[in-house]
Every structure is written in structure tokens, then in C-alpha cells.
Amino acid sequence: MIHSQALVHVHLGAIAENYRRLSRLGSKMLPVIKADAYGHGLAPVARTLLEAGADQFAVGTVDEAVALRDALAADPSHELPRFHIVSLLGPLDAAEARTCREEGILPFVFREEQLAALHEAGKAGEEPMPVALKFDTGMARLGFTEQGLPELLDRLTALPGLRPVMVASHLAASDDPSKAEFTREQNARFSRILNAVRERGHETLGCLANSAGILAWPNLHYDVQRPGLALYGLNPLIGTAWADRGSLLWPAMEITVPVIQTHELKAGQSISYGRLYTAPEDKRVAIVAAGYADFYSRSLSSADGKGPAMVLRGKRAPVLGRVCMQLTAVDVSSIPDVVPGDRAYLLGGPAPARVTADELAGWQGTISYEIVTAMGMNERRYSDDILVSY
Numbered sequence: 001m002i003h004s005q006a007l008v009h010v011h012l013g014a015i016a017e018n019y020r021r022l023s024r025l026g027s028k029m030l031p032v033i034k035a036d037a038y039g040h041g042l043a044p045v046a047r048t049l050l051e052a053g054a055d056q057f058a059v060g061t062v063d064e065a066v067a068l069r070d071a072l073a074a075d076p077s078h079e080l081p082r083f084h085i086v087s088l089l090g091p092l093d094a095a096e097a098r099t100c101r102e103e104g105i106l107p108f109v110f111r112e113e114q115l116a117a118l119h120e121a122g123k124a125g126e127e128p129m130p131v132a133l134k135f136d137t138g139m140a141r142l143g144f145t146e147q148g149l150p151e152l153l154d155r156l157t158a159l160p161g162l163r164p165v166m167v168a169s170h171l172a173a174s175d176d177p178s179k180a181e182f183t184r185e186q187n188a189r190f191s192r193i194l195n196a197v198r199e200r201g202h203e204t205l206g207c208l209a210n211s212a213g214i215l216a217w218p219n220l221h222y223d224v225q226r227p228g229l230a231l232y233g234l235n236p237l238i239g240t241a242w243a244d245r246g247s248l249l250w251p252a253m254e255i256t257v258p259v260i261q262t263h264e265l266k267a268g269q270s271i272s273y274g275r276l277y278t279a280p281e282d283k284r285v286a287i288v289a290a291g292y293a294d295f296y297s298r299s300l301s302s303a304d305g306k307g308p309a310m311v312l313r314g315k316r317a318p319v320l321g322r323v324c325m326q327l328t329a330v331d332v333s334s335i336p337d338v339v340p341g342d343r344a345y346l347l348g349g350p351a352p353a354r355v356t357a358d359e360l361a362g363w364q365g366t367i368s369y370e371i372v373t374a375m376g377m378n379e380r381r382y383s384d385d386i387l388v389s390y
């Protein structure tokens with residue numbers, strides 16, 4: 001539980017619009033809403049996507065899949081058919097295998113023990129349970145391998161209680177033009193695996209592309225795509241030669257925090273822990289009520305007031321000195337009308353001053369995925385609009 005002054009403003013209309021745009025590019029979508037929908041909120045995002053036409057979702061843990069099922073069950077018009085919620089991590093013990101069966105969660109499976117546990121969780125006379133087979137085609141993270149495929153197919157024959165319905169793999173570098181050859185190799189491997197599984201009589205859907213795969217690789221779409229980041233309006237191709245392919249998306253998250261004091265900082269005076277910043281001339285500063293406890297990273301600290309910034313009254317207010325646990329100082333010398341109670345944008349804000357997730361990520365040496373997933377854990381407010389400032 002976070003006790004924070006930061007407010008996360010989620011613009012659900014943007015997520016719906018992104019979904020519609022991605023649907024026009026690909027075929028069937030399996031929206032990825034793991035990690036609380038990348039910090040945007042599992043249930044509200046799922047409801048928005050359902051209304052935009054989605055009828056299946058992928059989350060991470062089995063727990064999260066059950067939480068989603070329960071949240072949607074509250075409204076009969078949002079109820080999903082069984083096995084339309086995917087757990088990307090799959091069952092990690094016998095209890096989770098039983099949960100998948102009972103709750104109708106479609107599990108990704110990537111090792112033999114999971115197949116055995118899911119098979120065992122079934123009862124005599126029950127319909128075979130659908131499973132999604134996850135293969136490692138180059139990510140070297142999770143999955144069965146191409147070499148192990150004959151053995152896996154034999155094993156599946158011995159487990160009639162299971163019915164493979166999907167063959168999936170994950171691309172390691174679909175967002176990187178300089179590694180296109182690797183993506184082609186992953187695809188070739190995936191294609192061989194999918195064909196081999198189908199040749200054994202399993203009617204399976206191919207599922208490979210993530211957001212970058214959808215935007216940059218039209219020939220890798222197969223039957224189902226798994227968009228994550230792009231749904232939230234963030235561009236996985238940013239900073240590459242392919243960036244324009246992901247530019248037609250609407251960012252869905254803004255974050256504000258209140259100013260709680262303003263004061264002068266005289267020339268020669270330092271500010272915050274460690275005296276990292278000393279004012280070269282007289283300054284006016286605003287102290288805002290957010291810091292690393294609110295996932296405004298301490299790596300956004302600034303020794304020169306020329307890097308990381310927030311937006312106050314439509315203008316950039318650069319961070320001064322160290323970011324603290326729940327407080328950060330910003331330079332408002334050129335925005336003299338700032339008063340306590342004003343809200344500063346940590347993320348978003350009116351154009352042209354707005355702070356993008358990519359900019360925030362760049363300042364702290366990470367990617368936009370981490371920005372929204374972490375900062376989104378603060379208290380959220382929802383609206384159905386699209387951000388007009390973008």
C-alpha cells in the first residue's frame with residue numbers, strides 16, 4: 001500500500017484508440033495487461049479493451065489471471081468465455097495447475113512438469129484442457145526448444161487430457177533494426193516449430209509478435225498478436241530508424257504531484273542532501289511532494305539543473321539537487337507565479353513542455369516500460385478521454 005501525494009491520471013480513451021489502431025495492423029489481438037496493465041490498472045484497462053472489441057487477455061501470474069477473472073465477473077456483460085485469459089508465467093506448482101483448470105485460465109507451458117501437473121489436475125471424463133505451448137526461439141528465457149520438439153510431441157500424445165491450442169514464442173530484438181537478421185532467424189525457427197506441431201494433428205494458433213513485432217514486422221503476425229506497450233500509447237521503436245512506425249499512438253498516463261512550499265535560494269546556497277546543487281545566482285524553488293518512494297527515481301537528481309524536469313503552469317521546471325524519499329526541489333525562477341497547491345506534472349502535461357515517458361526513461365537510463373509500470377503504482381484516477389496535448 002502506497003501513501004503518496006502523486007496521482008496517476010489514466011486516459012482510457014487513449015487505450016481504446018490504440019487498441020483499434022493496432023487491430024487494423026494485425027489480425028487477432030491478445031492484449032497483454034500483465035503487471036497491473038503496465039501500471040495502468042488491470043480491471044479498468046480490461047473493461048476498456050473489452051468495450052473496444054477485445055475478447056481475450058494475457059497477464060503474468062496465475063494469481064493475476066484469477067484476479068482479472070473475478071474483477072470481470074462483477075459485470076455479466078464483461079464475462080469472458082473459459083480459457084480466454086492467458087497466464088504467461090503458467091502454473092508454477094500443482095496448486096496453480098489445479099487453479100488453471102478450475103478457473104479456466106489458459107496457461108503458457110514451457111517445461112514438462114507443468115504438462116504433467118496440468119494433466120494430473122484433470123478428472124476422468126473431463127474435456128481435454130487447452131494449453132499454450134511456449135517455445136524458446138532465441139530469447140533463451142523460457143520455453144521448450146526445437147531440438148526437444150519430437151520428445152515433446154510424443155509426450156503430448158501420452159497426455160490426452162491436454163489439448164495444445166496455441167504455439168507461442170517471444171521476440172528478443174524485434175525493436176532493433178540492426179538485429180533484424182536475428183529476428184528473421186527466430187521467425188524461421190518459430191515457423192518450423194508451428195508446422196511440426198500442426199503436422200501432428202494439433203489445431204494450434206501461431207502467436208509471436210509483441211508491440212514492436214506488430215508495428216515493424218507485418219510478416220510475423222501469424223494468427224494472434226500480443227501487444228503490450230503500444231496499447232498504452234508508448235512507442236517500442238523510439239530512437240531507431242523505425243520510430244515513425246510506432247508514432248501514431250496516444251500515451252495514456254500522466255502523473256501529477258502538489259507543490260507544498262516555494263522559497264528563495266540565494267546565490268551560493270546549496271539545496272537538498274549532499275549539497276549536490278549550489279545556486280550560481282539567486283533562484284526561486286518549488287518543493288514538490290514526490291520522491292523515490294513514489295517511484296520518482298533518485299537517479300533523476302541533478303547537479304546542474306539542466307536535465308530532468310517537471311511541468312508547472314505549462315513550463316519546464318528543472319530538478320535541483322538530490323531527489324529525496326518523498327520530496328523533490330525544482331527550479332521555478334522563470335515561473336514566478338507558482339504557489340503551494342499547484343500540481344506539477346512528473347509525466348505528461350500540456351504541450352510543448354510535456355514530459356514524455358521516453359524522456360523520463362532517458363534521464364534515468366531505463367525504458368518507458370519501467371517508467372509506467374513503476375510510477376503507475378501510485379493512486380490512480382480514470383477518465384475516458386484522449387489526451388489532447390499529445
Ligand SMILES: *Cc1c(COP(=O)(O)O)cnc(C)c1O
Nearest residue numbers: 032088170210211226227228229
Ligand atoms: C510482456 C510480453 C509481451 C508484450 O510485449 P510488448 O513489448 O510490451 O508489446 C508479449 N509477450 C510476452 C510473452 C510478454 O511477456
